[in-house]
Amino acid sequence: MAPPVRYCVPGERLCSLEEGAAGSGTYTRHGYVCAALAGCLVKTSEDGALPVVSVVRDAESQLLPDVGAIVTCKVCSINSRFAKVHILYIGSTPLKSAFRGTIRREDIRATEKDKVEVYKSFRPGDIVLAKVISLGDMQSNYLLSTAENELGVVVAHSEAGAQMVPISWCEMQCPRTHSKELRKVARVQPEFLQT
Amino acid sequence: MALDHRRVPGPEESQAPLLYAAPGEAGTDAPGREAAALRPLLARAGLLSQAEGSAYVELAGGTKVLCAVRGPREAAEGRGRLLCEFRRAPFSVRGARPRPGPATAARERELGLALQEALAPAVRLARYPRARLELTALVLQDGGSALAAALSAAALALADAGVEMFDLVVGCGLCRAPGPGGAWLLQPSEAEERAAAARLTVALMPGLNQVAGLLGSGQGGPPESWAQAVRLGLEGCQRLYPVLRRSLLRAAERRAAEGPRAVGASA
Numbered sequence: 072m073a074p075p076v077r078y079c080v081p082g083e084r085l086c087s088l089e090e091g092a093a094g095s096g097t098y099t100r101h102g103y104v105c106a107a108l109a110g111c112l113v114k115t116s117e118d119g120a121l122p123v124v125s126v127v128r129d130a131e132s133q134l135l136p137d138v139g140a141i142v143t144c145k146v147c148s149i150n151s152r153f154a155k156v157h158i159l160y161i162g163s164t165p166l167k168s169a170f171r172g173t174i175r176r177e178d179i180r181a182t183e184k185d186k187v188e189v190y191k192s193f194r195p196g197d198i199v200l201a202k203v204i205s206l207g208d209m210q211s212n213y214l215l216s217t218a219e220n221e222l223g224v225v226v227a228h229s230e231a232g233a234q235m236v237p238i239s240w241c242e243m244q245c246p247r248t249h250s251k252e253l254r255k256v257a258r259v260q261p262e263f264l265q266t
Numbered sequence: 267m268a269l270d271h272r273r274v275p276g277p278e279e280s281q282a283p284l285l286y287a288a289p290g291e292a293g294t295d296a297p298g299r300e301a302a303a304l305r306p307l308l309a310r311a312g313l314l315s316q317a318e319g320s321a322y323v324e325l326a327g328g329t330k331v332l333c334a335v336r337g338p339r340e341a342a343e344g345r346g347r348l349l350c351e352f353r354r355a356p357f358s359v360r361g362a363r364p365r366p367g368p369a370t371a372a373r374e375r376e377l378g379l380a381l382q383e384a385l386a387p388a389v390r391l392a393r394y395p396r397a398r399l400e401l402t403a404l405v406l407q408d409g410g411s412a413l414a415a416a417l418s419a420a421a422l423a424l425a426d427a428g429v430e431m432f433d434l435v436v437g438c439g440l441c442r443a444p445g446p447g448g449a450w451l452l453q454p455s456e457a458e459e460r461a462a463a464a465r466l467t468v469a470l471m472p473g474l475n476q477v478a479g480l481l482g483s484g485q486g487g488p489p490e491s492w493a494q495a496v497r498l499g500l501e502g503c504q505r506l507y508p509v510l511r512r513s514l515l516r517a518a519e520r521r522a523a524e525g526p527r528a529v530g531a532s533a
Contacts, residue, residue, distance in 0.1 A: 078518045080511050081388075081425050082433030082473025098390070098432065105473065107390060107430040109518045128428050129521055135338060135397055167318075170340045170396075206395050212340075213396070 079106040085124050094125025134164050136172075136203050136213055141222075144172060144215065146197045152176055154193045156201070158213065172213035174201060179255055181218040191241075192217075192255035198226035200257050223257035304502055305329075305411075305453045307509050309418065311426040311517035319427025321513075323419040327455050328409030333419035335427040338397035346394030350382040352416060354405045360456070377413055378403075384437070384469040384479025385420055390430040399429060410456040411439030413467045413481065418510055425514055433471035435478050436510060438502035440466040440495050442486055450495040452502045466492075468499030472507040 079085065083106045085097065093099050094115075096108040106112075108126045116122035136142055136158055143160035153176060157169040177184045179192045193199065200222050201215035217223045220240070229235050229245030229252060237256045238244045244251050269275070306326040314320035317334035324330045341347055352374050356363050364370050381403060389399070401423065403416040417437025425431060441454040441462035448463055459465060464484030471478050477500070486492045 076522070078515045078522075080434060080514045080518075081431035082471065084473070096430070098430075100432075100474070105432075107432065108428060109425040109514050110428075111518065111522060128518075129524075135394060168339050 077112040078110065079112050079126060080109050081107055085112065085126075091122045091124040094123040096126030096128075097124060134161050134166070136161055136170055136206075138203050138206065140203045142172070142201055142203060142215065143225075144199050144201055146193045146195050146199060148195055149189050149193055151189060154189055156199060156215065158215075170213060172201070172203075172215045173207075173211060174199070174215045174217060178204065178214070178216040178218055180223075191253040193224065194227065194252075194254075196228060197224045197254070199224055217255055217257075220258045221260065223255040225257050227252070227254055299451070301449050301451050302498065302502070303452065304505060305455075307418075307506060309422060309510050309513035311422045311514050312521065317423075317427070319423045319425070319429070321419045321422035321426055323415045323422070325409065325411060325415055325453065328407050329412055329415050330406040330409075331403055331412060331415040331419045332406055333401065333403045333416065333423040335399060335401050335420075335423045335429065337399040337427075338394050338429075339400070341396055341398035343396075346391040346396070347398045348382055348386055348389055348391060349398055349400050350378045350385065350420070351400075351402045352378040352381055352405075352413075353402065354408065354412075358405045358408045358412075377416075380413065380467070380479065380481045381416060381420055384417055385424065385435055387476070387478050388421065388431050388433050388435045388471055389424060390432060393430045399424070399427075408456060410454045410459045411467075413437065414439035414453070414469075417467070417469050417479070418506065422510060422514055426517055433473040433476075434507070434510060434514075435469050436472055436503040436506050437467060437469045437479075438499045438506060440468070440499050440502075442466075442484070442491070442495070446487075448487075450491070450498055452498060466495050466499060468496060468503060470500050470503035472504055 085104045085106055088102050091104055093104045097104050098107050104124050106126045108128055110126045110128040113125050113127050114122045140161050142158045144156035144158045146154050146156050148155045154174045156172045158172050159169060176187050176189050179187045201217050203213055204216045205214040207214050227235050227243055231245055231248045233245050233247040235243035235245050240256050241253060242251050243254045308324040311321045313322055314334055317336055319335040321333045401420055403420055405412045414437035417435055421435035439453055440450050441459050442448045442450050442464040444461055444463045451458055464486035466482040469479035
């Protein structure tokens with residue numbers, strides 16, 4: 072650990088643009104890199120390139136869902152056109168307050184979009200991995216998509232109340248009653264497999 | 267024993283309340299004070315555990331403002347918004363309590379809007395789409411220049427909450443002494459403010475050297491007088507900035523010392 076850690080406040084000039092590039096927590100103005108956060112200053116230099124100047128805080132408390140981010144959400148209601156979800160995590164960072172999102176029917180899977188039915192893909196209470204495709208316009212909220220193999224339902228409970236086991240990309244089975252239920256199942260990543 | 271309701275049940279002897287006033291309380295508004303003198307300022311950031319960010323600013327002579335920031339939360343509208351609320355505690359003013367009612371609420375709303383207008387240029391709201399930041403400034407004691415103290419405290423609280431900002435905001439209050447040749451006084455006390463012919467609050471972004479907000483009222487005399495007042499106020503803001511900056515740095519250091527993850531990331 073480098074002993075002299077420099078702290079800075081918003082608006083403080085850190086260096087000129089020739090000396091470093093603006094990283095996270097900074098902005099550029101009049102050819103200078105200025106701090107946008109109150110935190111400690113970090114310079115990461117790669118060989119040959121300009122050092123990247125950024126300001127970091129201990130907790131990424133101010134994270135907001137962004138386009139392209141993978142989020143973990145919980146389905147709270149479904150109808151024939153879309154499923155409404157609450158966004159709980161962005162990547163692996165928990166959100167302090169839940170944001171609402173919508174998964175439309177045509178964004179549930181990538182192929183045969185016209186044959187998708189929402190109630191055969193999600194049920195209220197499911198935990199779903201999804202990707203943010205739009206921040207939405209004035210009326211709608213965050214638009215999410217599960218149209219990738221790795222996205223979809225990761226945790227679901229059967230009608231008997233047991234946690235179900237995925238058996239194919241579109242089916243899950245209850246270990247207690249052995250009944251099968253339809254879901255848009257996310258392919259389990261190999262690094263998460265327990266062997 | 268039955269109580270006689272027609273009788274005032276007070277003590278038999280009574281004394282004037284002035285006997286119990288603290289010595290020197292009436293003499294705070296010394297007439298021959300220096301116009302550009304600033305009241306000593308105390309600032310602390312990050313003292314509330316419930317809010318994401320908080321700050322407390324106290325001016326010597328009894329102005330105490332506590333500020334808290336919550337958010338970002340989900341907003342109904344598409345753009346990022348900053349919502350400011352300015353409230354006075356019922357015990358904040360000396361004398362009779364302000365009666366809660368539409369007039370008091372309208373005045374507080376007006377000051378909340380002034381806060382919002384002055385702080386909005388300093389916050390990078392474009393970084394917060396579909397979210398709102400809620401800011402509450404609570405005046406615990408109003409000893410003059412309460413809005414200016416609230417402005418400084420609000421900027422500290424926003425920075426403490428980790429909201430991305432272009433710059434801090436420093437507020438400074440002024441008032442013009444009554445009379446034809448009244449001079450502008452920096453950071454007036456409550457008595458000076460009550461007697462003043464005109465009042466002005468200036469907000470400055472000191473790093474960028476831009477004026478963030480201006481709120482004035484009253485009869486300030488010729489336009490040159492107002493221009494001089496603004497210059498004086500901006501100068502006062504620049505002199506207050508190092509104090510606020512130091513308090514924010516101290517809060518950042520304290521937070522880094524508490525969270526070992528930050529040290530690991532910075533090493």
